[in-house]
Amino acid sequence: MSSIELETHADRSKMSVSDEVAIEISGMNKWYGNFHVLRDINLTVNQGERIVIAGPSGSGKSTLIRCINRLEEHQEGSIIVDGTELTSDLKNVDKVRSEVGMVFQHFNLFPHLTILENCTLAPIWVRKTPRKEAEETAMHFLEKVKIPEQALKYPGQLSGGQQQRVAIARSLCMMPRIMLFDEPTSALDPEMIKEVLETMVELAEEGMTMLCVTHEMGFAKEVANRVIFMDAGQIVEQNEPEEFFNNPQSERTKLFLSQIL
Amino acid sequence: MSDLHFVRSEMLPERAPPASTVGVVGWMSENLFNGIVNSTLTILSVAFIVWAVMGFLGWAISPTWAAANLRDCQEIVAGHEGACWGVIRDRWKQLLFGFYPQELYWRPILSFVLLFIALIPVLFAMISRRMNWFLLLAVLAIGALQVGGTLGVALAVVLAAGAAFVGFQMVTTNKADRAEQIAAGAKRLPNPLIFSVLYPFIAPWLLWGGSFWLPIVALLGFVLGWAAMRLTAGVIGTLGATILAFVVPVLWWLFAAAGFADVAHGILPMGIEAVESRLFGGMLLSLTIGVVAISISLPIGIVLALGRQSDLMIVKALCVGFIEFIRGVPLITLLFVASTLLNIFMPKGTNFDIILRVIIMATLFASAYMAEVIRGGLAALPRGQYEAADALGLDYWKAQRLIIMPQALKISIPGIVSTFIGLFKDTTLVSIIGLLDPLGLSNTIRAHTDWVGIYWELFAVIALMFFVFCFSMSRYSMYLERRLRTDHR
Ligand SMILES: Nc1ncnc2c1ncn2[C@@H]1O[C@H](COP(=O)(O)OP(=O)(O)OP(=O)(O)O)[C@@H](O)[C@H]1O
Ligand SMILES: [Mg+2]
Numbered sequence: 001m002s003s004i005e006l007e008t009h010a011d012r013s014k015m016s017v018s019d020e021v022a023i024e025i026s027g028m029n030k031w032y033g034n035f036h037v038l039r040d041i042n043l044t045v046n047q048g049e050r051i052v053i054a055g056p057s058g059s060g061k062s063t064l065i066r067c068i069n070r071l072e073e074h075q076e077g078s079i080i081v082d083g084t085e086l087t088s089d090l091k092n093v094d095k096v097r098s099e100v101g102m103v104f105q106h107f108n109l110f111p112h113l114t115i116l117e118n119c120t121l122a123p124i125w126v127r128k129t130p131r132k133e134a135e136e137t138a139m140h141f142l143e144k145v146k147i148p149e150q151a152l153k154y155p156g157q158l159s160g161g162q163q164q165r166v167a168i169a170r171s172l173c174m175m176p177r178i179m180l181f182d183e184p185t186s187a188l189d190p191e192m193i194k195e196v197l198e199t200m201v202e203l204a205e206e207g208m209t210m211l212c213v214t215h216e217m218g219f220a221k222e223v224a225n226r227v228i229f230m231d232a233g234q235i236v237e238q239n240e241p242e243e244f245f246n247n248p249q250s251e252r253t254k255l256f257l258s259q260i261l
Numbered sequence: 262m263s264d265l266h267f268v269r270s271e272m273l274p275e276r277a278p279p280a281s282t283v284g285v286v287g288w289m290s291e292n293l294f295n296g297i298v299n300s301t302l303t304i305l306s307v308a309f310i311v312w313a314v315m316g317f318l319g320w321a322i323s324p325t326w327a328a329a330n331l332r333d334c335q336e337i338v339a340g341h342e343g344a345c346w347g348v349i350r351d352r353w354k355q356l357l358f359g360f361y362p363q364e365l366y367w368r369p370i371l372s373f374v375l376l377f378i379a380l381i382p383v384l385f386a387m388i389s390r391r392m393n394w395f396l397l398l399a400v401l402a403i404g405a406l407q408v409g410g411t412l413g414v415a416l417a418v419v420l421a422a423g424a425a426f427v428g429f430q431m432v433t434t435n436k437a438d439r440a441e442q443i444a445a446g447a448k449r450l451p452n453p454l455i456f457s458v459l460y461p462f463i464a465p466w467l468l469w470g471g472s473f474w475l476p477i478v479a480l481l482g483f484v485l486g487w488a489a490m491r492l493t494a495g496v497i498g499t500l501g502a503t504i505l506a507f508v509v510p511v512l513w514w515l516f517a518a519a520g521f522a523d524v525a526h527g528i529l530p531m532g533i534e535a536v537e538s539r540l541f542g543g544m545l546l547s548l549t550i551g552v553v554a555i556s557i558s559l560p561i562g563i564v565l566a567l568g569r570q571s572d573l574m575i576v577k578a579l580c581v582g583f584i585e586f587i588r589g590v591p592l593i594t595l596l597f598v599a600s601t602l603l604n605i606f607m608p609k610g611t612n613f614d615i616i617l618r619v620i621i622m623a624t625l626f627a628s629a630y631m632a633e634v635i636r637g638g639l640a641a642l643p644r645g646q647y648e649a650a651d652a653l654g655l656d657y658w659k660a661q662r663l664i665i666m667p668q669a670l671k672i673s674i675p676g677i678v679s680t681f682i683g684l685f686k687d688t689t690l691v692s693i694i695g696l697l698d699p700l701g702l703s704n705t706i707r708a709h710t711d712w713v714g715i716y717w718e719l720f721a722v723i724a725l726m727f728f729v730f731c732f733s734m735s736r737y738s739m740y741l742e743r744r745l746r747t748d749h750r
Contacts, residue, residue, distance in 0.1 A: 090656075154747035
């Protein structure tokens with residue numbers, strides 16, 4: 001597990017947490033066939049929170065955040081995102097998905113479309129934004145992730161770090177209220193990890209609600225207001241980053257931290 | 262000892278590669294004569310090719326073009342082995358058109374030329390709208406002239422004027438200026454795809470002839486379906502509206518269309534001479550069956566491939582059943598079903614056109630293969646593509662249309678084109694149920710006393726005709742693959 005040193009310290013002044021609830025998960029259980037992958041998950045995320053989820057491989061971190069935009073279905077309990085409960089009602093699912101952005105480990109850009117088209121596709125087809133306006137928004141976010149000059153290239157022509165930043169811009173173009181990150185840097189070289197993390201720090205500084213599965217503990221210390229440790233499908237411990245790293249309570253957490261730090 | 266120590270004192274200049282690896286000589290010594298085995302094989306292969314080509318040319322170059330029958334040929338070549346090309350001179354029109362009336366040859370020719378104009382905007386991204394419309398209007402003007410009569414001539418004049426106008430524009434304003442005009446808000450010509458959409462209605466009318474109202478009522482079916490969907494979607498929901506969009510046109514075609522066409526024709530008779538299906542033959546027949554089956558089997562194949570992946574058990578079972586059944590049965594069997602059995606299932610007295618029946622069978626056959634080819638493309642897509650589409654909020658159909666299908670089809674291009682080529686060549690099987698495709702015609706021609714005993718000349722020419730089309734398809738697929746390549750450019 002790497003620990004990339006971020007150059008600048010994150011400016012926490014604007015990272016304020018509001019009282020408004022963004023995500024409420026209660027009594028949630030999920031099975032893959034007979035395998036009980038998530039067990040009694042209770043988690044409330046307020047608007048503006050930056051949460052880092054850590055834990056050993058196979059502990060269910062990805063499954064948890066994929067349940068939040070229903071890439072996976074849960075079988076018991078409830079997940080309420082921005083006041084909309086996730087049920088088999090497709091209308092709710094679409095509503096939640098248009099409010100929640102997601103960034104994947106392997107970027108998942110659309111290789112047959114240019115960077116600009118990747119960014120404008122969903123706004124045009126889902127939000128019905130006029131093409132021109134969508135393109136302006138896309139260029140705005142591409143500038144934000146510092147690659148406006150690549151707009152007309154194809155994903156295959158970009159480096160991994162650039163692709164991941166495009167993926168972040170693509171999500172932002174839908175103006176999400178919540179961003180989910182599933183190990184956004186673990187397929188990247190150290191140099192590229194830094195560029196992606198810096199983009200994410202900027203996003204946090206603007207007050208975006210973020211749930212981030214990552215092994216980048218430097219990022220967690222810098223940005224997170226809460227770290228959640230998962231093991232065997234359960235939330236084992238959660239705390240403020242300072243406390244979490246310096247004073248872990250559970251044995252499992254201690255073992256995990258001793259392995260990765 | 263510091264043997265390991267090394268510091269370069271002087272940088273090396275760039276040098277040209279050794280002469281033995283560049284140029285024609287370099288290429289030959291690398292690829293053809295590298296080593297004894299390779300050299301021997303090269304020499305043997307060249308010798309074999311020369312021998313084969315000489316043999317073929319010796320047979321093919323034979324001054325028998327003017328011969329009126331096989332005996333003439335034998336006299337001309339006087340005992341040597343030589344081709345008898347007289348049969349081609351005598352019968353080439355038949356090989357192309359079958360027994361289609363000679364004075365109406367312009368109609369299949371016009372359909373064929375229009376086919377290319379309809380395909381240009383679909384297949385190629387390089388020709389301008391103006392060019393496309395110019396070609397279309399010019400060709401249509403020539404066509405209208407062929408129809409003759411006051412109406413035809415008047416139409417031809419209008420179309421020619423249109424072509425001249427667009428042509429004049431094209432010559433006087435260059436591309437850059439035109440782009441500027443458009444940017445400044447000048448009206449563009451309509452998208453030439455409009456004609457590509459209308460072509461499937463125009464071409465059958467040109468080929469089979471009859472009342473001009475027939476293609477109109479056929480088209481009207483689609484318009485009605487669309488209207489039904491638009492008007493009812495708000496009232497009965499999307500699913501109901503979609504079903505209506507299928508049911509309304511079918512009901513229209515089955516029960517109302519013919520009557521409507523008759524009435525309209527009674528009021529305003531417009532049309533061209535009708536040609537019966539049994540007169541169709543030669544390449545005309547092969548191309549008709551091939552083109553229709555090819556263009557319909559692709560969308561059906563896509564639907565079947567998606568159905569096979571569906572979560573809905575019934576849809577999935579139906580698709581799998583259909584695909585496996587069709588793939589498990591030889592095409593000939595299906596053609597026999599088309600030629601004989603199908604009539605038993607039809608209501609008494611319906612005259613269901615034999616070419617149409619064959620087209621349906623060939624289409625279904627190709628669709629099943631197409632579905633499997635496309636399924637391969639779908640399977641090659643990483644799950645992440647579906648997930649990214651979902652996460653962005655695209656619904657199933659939008660995700661399929663914008664993300665999944667473009668990529669799956671691109672991956673499947675070689676397989677799709679192989680299926681097309683296979684289908685096109687399979688059209689020769691219709692000779693077995695008595696249709697006069699080029700192979701069927703070759704038997705007919707040989708049955709004539711003048712040409713008893715002729716084989717290779719006919720087959721060579723038929724092979725050449727098929728080769729031209731199949732090879733073009735193959736080259737096109739390579740062009741398309743190159744054009745769609747988006748990585749590492
Ligand atoms: N589609 C699936 N079907 C069955 N089991 C699955 C499926 N997806 C994941 N699992 C199992 O569920 C468990 C949790 O998987 P998950 O991907 O959420 O882990 P993770 O914490 O994200 O691990 P990693 O750090 O390796 O990404 C694992 O044991 C995995 O094998
Ligand atoms: Mg994971």
